[in-house]
Amino acid sequence: MTPAEENAWPAPAKLNLFLHIVGRRDDGYHLLQTVFQFLDYGDRLWFESAPAGMVAREGGPAGVAELDDLSVRAARTLLQVTGLREGVRLCLDKRLPAGGGLGGGSSDAATVLLVLNRLWRAGLSQDDLAELGLMLGADVPVFVRGTAAWAEGVGERLEPLPDLPEPWYAVVKPPVSIATADLFADPKLTRDCPPITIRDFLLGQAGNVFEPVVRARYPEVAQALERLSAHAPARLTGTGACAFAAFADADSARGALRDLPEGWHGFAARGCNLSPVHARLGATPAF
Numbered sequence: 049m050t051p052a053e054e055n056a057w058p059a060p061a062k063l064n065l066f067l068h069i070v071g072r073r074d075d076g077y078h079l080l081q082t083v084f085q086f087l088d089y090g091d092r093l094w095f096e097s098a099p100a101g102m103v104a105r106e107g108g109p110a111g112v113a114e115l116d117d118l119s120v121r122a123a124r125t126l127l128q129v130t131g132l133r134e135g136v137r138l139c140l141d142k143r144l145p146a147g148g149g150l151g152g153g154s155s156d157a158a159t160v161l162l163v164l165n166r167l168w169r170a171g172l173s174q175d176d177l178a179e180l181g182l183m184l185g186a187d188v189p190v191f192v193r194g195t196a197a198w199a200e201g202v203g204e205r206l207e208p209l210p211d212l213p214e215p216w217y218a219v220v221k222p223p224v225s226i227a228t229a230d231l232f233a234d235p236k237l238t239r240d241c242p243p244i245t246i247r248d249f250l251l252g253q254a255g256n257v258f259e260p261v262v263r264a265r266y267p268e269v270a271q272a273l274e275r276l277s278a279h280a281p282a283r284l285t286g287t288g289a290c291a292f293a294a295f296a297d298a299d300s301a302r303g304a305l306r307d308l309p310e311g312w313h314g315f316a317a318r319g320c321n322l323s324p325v326h327a328r329l330g331a332t333p334a335f
């Protein structure tokens with residue numbers, strides 16, 4: 049496949065603007081309160097027709113086998129539930145660091161569900177796609193819905209927040225890999241935050257419960273938070289490893305990324321309440 053710029057489909061990053069744990073399900077999964085906002089930066093996907101039943105992938109995250117790739121699993125799931133005689137060759141330009149708390153894998157899966165539903169005229173509703181997405185990962189439904197949102201449960205109970213401020217963000221990932229499951233299992237994690245309201249969040253009364261645990265375990269992430277804090281209040285997204293801070297304009301966000309140590313990854317991007325993939329779907333009437 050020779051990917052052309054104009055045919056690229058975005059799979060945007062997300063930030064968790066805050067993240068609390070308010071309880072636990074019977075199966076051990078933690079009940080969260082969080083706010084998701086998208087970034088106008090992320091992975092990119094191209095789709096090409098393939099023989100019926102075939103799902104192939106080019107590119108993709110290093111070390112993730114084709115059959116484990118959430119983009120491939122999303123396409124296979126759609127074929128299974130619809131019974132359609134279709135096939136697809138996916139090309140994935142992986143720009144988001146895997147395991148960074150930016151939801152790249154979940155976003156890839158959501159973009160595949162949304163775009164193939166359109167390309168294959170599968171006719172599934174957004175509710176259907178969000179339900180399928182939840183089976184692939186807790187963060188997939190918000191990417192399927194496409195609006196910044198207040199989330200509860202494990203991230204599947206969503207209330208749109210279409211009017212959040214849309215600042216520029218500086219995002220920094222030090223070269224560490226964080227195992228989400230280990231962090232959720234940490235005995236020092238605060239698991240009993242009193243539930244808050246959207247109003248409390250808007251008044252700034254919320255943080256990320258993983259931050260103290262991650263700071264203690266990963267000194268480089270503590271360093272990333274301190275670097276950004278020299279410019280603006282900094283926070284962790286998801287379970288890390290990325291730290292972010294908000295700025296009034298692109299130049300200020302880029303300024304906070306100067307002179308990052310060797311091996312660190314950083315980018316500046318605009319916060320957006322409408323996912324770029326939905327913006328593109330809305331602007332693309334027919335295939």
Ligand SMILES: C[C@@](CO)(OP(=O)(O)O)[C@H](O)COP(=O)(O)OP(=O)(O)OC[C@H]1O[C@@H](n2ccc(N)nc2=O)[C@H](O)[C@@H]1O
Pocket residue numbers: 064076077078079080082148149150151185186187202203228229230232285286287288
């Ligand atoms: C924390 C969040 C916040 O947006 O994002 P990331 O840091 O991954 O981006 C998500 O809730 C991540 O949800 P999800 O995508 O399901 O996480 P996974 O990596 O699959 O979870 C790995 C393991 O963490 C534990 N886990 C995960 C989510 C949850 N609500 N409770 C849990 O206890 C479970 O043991 C699970 O098996």
Ligand SMILES: Nc1ncnc2c1ncn2[C@@H]1O[C@H](COP(=O)(O)OP(=O)(O)O)[C@@H](O)[C@H]1O
Pocket residue numbers: 108109112116117118119144145146147148149150151152153154155156286288289
């Ligand atoms: N297309 C994909 N992109 C990234 N990670 C993927 C993908 N498919 C499967 N994964 C797996 O999902 C894990 C979580 O990745 P990702 O969603 O990018 O990060 P996070 O959950 O920290 O936001 C990775 O460690 C990787 O093993």
